[in-house]
Structure formats: structure tokens, C-alpha cells
Amino acid sequence: MDTSMEQDQVPFLSSSSHGIDMIEGEMSSSSNRTNQNGLSTLDEPVIDTIKRDLGAVFRKFGYAVIPRHSSTLLQQWDLWGPLILVTTLAILLQSSATKSSTGVQFAEVFTLMLIGSIAVTVNSQLLGGKISFFQSVCVLGYCLLPLLLSAFINNILLYIPTKSTIPILHIIRFLIVMTAFAWTMYASVRFLGQTQHPNRRMLVLYPIFLFYFLIAWLIILHAHPK
Amino acid sequence: MMFSGDGFLTDKTSTNTNQSQTHVFTSFPNSAMDPDDERFGNQSMNSNNVERNLLPLPATANEEKSEQLHVWQIEYYQKYFQIDTQQVLERLVGSVTPRPNKSYFESTIRQNPDLYGPFWVCVTFILTVAISGNIVNYFHLPDVEFQIDFSRITLSAILVCLYWWLMPTFIYFFFRWHLNRIEYTFLELLCIYGYSLTIFIPVSILWIIPINWLQWTLTLIASLISGSVLVVTFWPTINSDYKRFSAVSMLVVLLAHLLMAICIMFVFFHISDNNFKPKVETTTILTTIRSSSPLSSTTTTTTKG
Numbered sequence A: 001m002d003t004s005m006e007q008d009q010v011p012f013l014s015s016s017s018h019g020i021d022m023i024e025g026e027m028s029s030s031s032n033r034t035n036q037n038g039l040s041t042l043d044e045p046v047i048d049t050i051k052r053d054l055g056a057v058f059r060k061f062g063y064a065v066i067p068r069h070s071s072t073l074l075q076q077w078d079l080w081g082p083l084i085l086v087t088t089l090a091i092l093l094q095s096s097a098t099k100s101s102t103g104v105q106f107a108e109v110f111t112l113m114l115i116g117s118i119a120v121t122v123n124s125q126l127l128g129g130k131i132s133f134f135q136s137v138c139v140l141g142y143c144l145l146p147l148l149l150s151a152f153i154n155n156i157l158l159y160i161p162t163k164s165t166i167p168i169l170h171i172i173r174f175l176i177v178m179t180a181f182a183w184t185m186y187a188s189v190r191f192l193g194q195t196q197h198p199n200r201r202m203l204v205l206y207p208i209f210l211f212y213f214l215i216a217w218l219i220i221l222h223a224h225p226k
Numbered sequence B: 001m002m003f004s005g006d007g008f009l010t011d012k013t014s015t016n017t018n019q020s021q022t023h024v025f026t027s028f029p030n031s032a033m034d035p036d037d038e039r040f041g042n043q044s045m046n047s048n049n050v051e052r053n054l055l056p057l058p059a060t061a062n063e064e065k066s067e068q069l070h071v072w073q074i075e076y077y078q079k080y081f082q083i084d085t086q087q088v089l090e091r092l093v094g095s096v097t098p099r100p101n102k103s104y105f106e107s108t109i110r111q112n113p114d115l116y117g118p119f120w121v122c123v124t125f126i127l128t129v130a131i132s133g134n135i136v137n138y139f140h141l142p143d144v145e146f147q148i149d150f151s152r153i154t155l156s157a158i159l160v161c162l163y164w165w166l167m168p169t170f171i172y173f174f175f176r177w178h179l180n181r182i183e184y185t186f187l188e189l190l191c192i193y194g195y196s197l198t199i200f201i202p203v204s205i206l207w208i209i210p211i212n213w214l215q216w217t218l219t220l221i222a223s224l225i226s227g228s229v230l231v232v233t234f235w236p237t238i239n240s241d242y243k244r245f246s247a248v249s250m251l252v253v254l255l256a257h258l259l260m261a262i263c264i265m266f267v268f269f270h271i272s273d274n275n276f277k278p279k280v281e282t283t284t285i286l287t288t289i290r291s292s293s294p295l296s297s298t299t300t301t302t303t304k305g
Helices: A044-067 A081-093 A107-126 A131-144 A147-158 A167-197 A198-220 B059-063 B074-079 B085-096 B102-107 B114-138 B151-178 B187-208 B213-241 B243-267 B281-294 B298-301
Strands: none
Touching: A044 A147, A044 A167, A044 A198, A044 B085, A081 A107, A081 A131, A081 A147, A081 B213, A107 A198, A107 B074, A107 B114, A107 B298, A131 A167, A131 A198, A167 A198, A198 B085, A198 B114, B059 B074, B085 B114, B085 B187, B085 B213, B114 B151, B114 B187, B114 B243, B151 B187, B187 B213, B187 B243, B213 B243
């Protein structure tokens, strides 16, 4: 809050015999960010806000898919990407119930991923990592993109009918998901591995491996879409 | 005379301009905590600890507040996770190799029980059991009927966690009330039992193979190996007095271990030979039998056990 006294007002420290001490000034908040046009971000058109935030989200996707040294993902974390990815993956993995077992439901997959992220993050903090809770959830969520792509491809491949006894399509699906899993692991190791002391790095990376492994198996075993 | 920033003694008068100051503070401790009391933190990260000044408190002492940290702060629980990768690997290897004279517990766990190893071993075990159980279903059921059975994860989680927590509870109270000693803290017992499940992780993957005698052999061997590690750990304590308890209690420990393994095998994996038919061969068998005799086709219908 900047206050400035008007020049022609009676100064505060003058003698009190005047009886009236007035202070006037300007209050301009410096907490509003301003974009290049000098407008406060509260005043800018909605389309600019959306474009800026979407641009940030897509840029983070780019960093997660092609890991390069950048602190954007960690320092300017946001949870939009993880939300979109987890929701889409949960929708893709839905399956209908048969008489022998209940299929996977949206809520189950969503809860599983939520609890998995929380468990991995708490584990990293307990081992003395220097990463905050939301930063870790952000990185874990953004790195899910390759697995989501493989789930898409799997769903498309499931619609191809095959009559041969050699399960060639199963093998192809397995290989695609495993490749996506390796890519995801590599990306998250690049980001989360360096936040931890080297003696404990494997201890932190192992739960991340389990988490992504479980998701990869859910995708592989997903046999019949709704 | 006082030390300047690079460690050399300097004349005080050259830096001290204020004549009324009698002494200058040059360094402050980071916190008001007495360094002798410092039990937590990162001081031990770079060394394999052999001696620590932690008293063996039972894990139920969580309700007591320490001087600085409280139960709702995550740093409070860091003391259960003071462990390095190398130590975890040593403990894992030690839990699957029974050595009659040397208890791995004494050499590795006693000084520094941790919760990382047991917890993640149990979680891995739960996950491998659930995934392998689903794979077994995948090969067993025809293609149109298979769905991922999500309830398997919860079922296996309940079974494994119950075993992991109940057995140490029984043993702890047995020691405390029957023998009137606290030889092992609850945390150490949790540690022992958590690490004893290590061998079942590869076994649960091998349980997918649908050969009956192989499954039973794997169960027996695995529970014998990890059970003998448990026995070796507890034997020195039990054997020192109350000799009539020693053999019986060790047998109980072994049997409980075996029972847990058999339960898991039956619930998730066991397919007896007369029920099992892989789905690829089912169609060929059915077509050949149907073409030969319509009556005997009823004997080949698969029944789910």
C-alpha cells in the first residue's frame, strides 16, 4: 500500500495549534498482477485469462512429456492437469459389471489415484524430501500423460475383432502400455528424483514405480469398455 | 579478540565501533533446542547408524508430546523413517535368509526400527496378489466374461494388513503379560513381521502358474523359510526361561505364518486340476467331444471353484 501525502496539505508534524491534521494519499494495491498492457488482471477480458492459464497448463504438459530441465513444473504448480488426466483416465477405464465380478467404476479409479498420490507424497516427505505436498501431486499428475495416451490406443485396439489363437493384439497392447509406463517413470524420476538425498533416492522412487505400475496394469487388464 | 568470518582472530577494536557494547554476538544457534536433545533431523543421513541415542519406546508412545514436535506435524513421524536405501536392502535380504546362529534382527533392526520397509513390503504384497489374482482370472475365464475384480484389492489388503498387525499385537501382549517383560517393542515386532512377508512377493507371482503341486510346494517352502527366520529371531528370548512355552510358541508362530500363506493361496490362486481348463483349449475340446458324443459334453463344462 503506497501512501503519499499531498504536497499542499498541512504536514502531520506541524504544530497542533491548527487543530486539523489531515493526511491524504493514494492507495494503489501492488498485489494485482499486471499484464503487458498495464491492465490489472482483474480487469482483463476473460478470454485472456483463459488463454494464459490454458497456455500454462499445456506448457507443463510439454515439460512432462519431454522432460527437460525446467523449474516451471515444480515452482508454478497447478492441479488442472492432474484433474483432467485423472478424470479422463477414470472414464476410459470404466467397464460394466458381469455376473462374475463387478467392473471398475469411475469412483474406484479416481479414489485409487488420489490415495496413491497422497501416499507417495507423504512417503517422500517422511523421508525428508524438500518438496511440498501439492508440488508432488502436480508432478505425479502431469507425468500421467503417456499412460493416458496408451489407454486411448488400447481402447481403439479393443474394437478390432480378431479370430486368431495367437494373442497378437494382447501382446501389442502390453508392449504399448509398458512403453508408456517406462516413459512416465523416466519423466517423473527426472523431476522428483533430485528433491531427495542420494542415499534415499531409491526409497522415494520405489513407491512412484508401484503407483504407475498399478495404473499400467489397470489399463492392460481393461478388457471391455462400457 | 574475536573471530572474524573467515576464522582468523582479529583485534576487537578494529570492528567494534560502539564503545558501550561489552561483547558482540557473532553466531547464533539455529534454534533454542539444546543440541544434546536433538534426536530428529538430518544429522544421521550420511552415515550408517550403529549407535543412536533413541530409547526403545513402544510405538504407543505417540501420545506423548516431545519438546518441539507435535503429533499433527509430519516431522514428528520422521523418526520412524530414518533409514537409507542400503539398510533397507540389508534387511530385506536378511529376512529371507535364515541363519541359525545369527539373528538378522539383532544386527540390523535392533538399533533402528523403521516403518518404511514393512509398510511398502505389505503394499507390494497386496498389489502383487491382487494383480496376479486378476491375471489368473483372465486366463481362466473366457474372454467375454472377464472383468477386473476390484474387490480383490480390498480383500487382499484386509487380509495382509490384519496379519501384519494382529500377530505383533498378540506377541507383544504375550511377552508383556505372560512373561512380564518387554523384550521387543511393538515397533520392532511390526518391523520383523513386515519384513517377513518379503519372500511372498515373488512367490505370489509364481502362484499364477496353475499347477497344483507347484502351488503347494511354493507355499510350504516360502512359509518355512520366513517362518524359520521368525523363529530364529524369537528363539533366544523364549528359550531363556519358561522352557515349556518355547517349543509350543514357536510352533504357533510357524503355523500362523503357514496359515496366512495357505489362505491367500486358496482365496486368490487355487485352481484344482479337475476344474481348470484354459480357454484356448476349451473350444477345441468341446467341439471334438460334441462331435463324438452329446452326453459327455456335460462333463467338460467348467465349474468355478
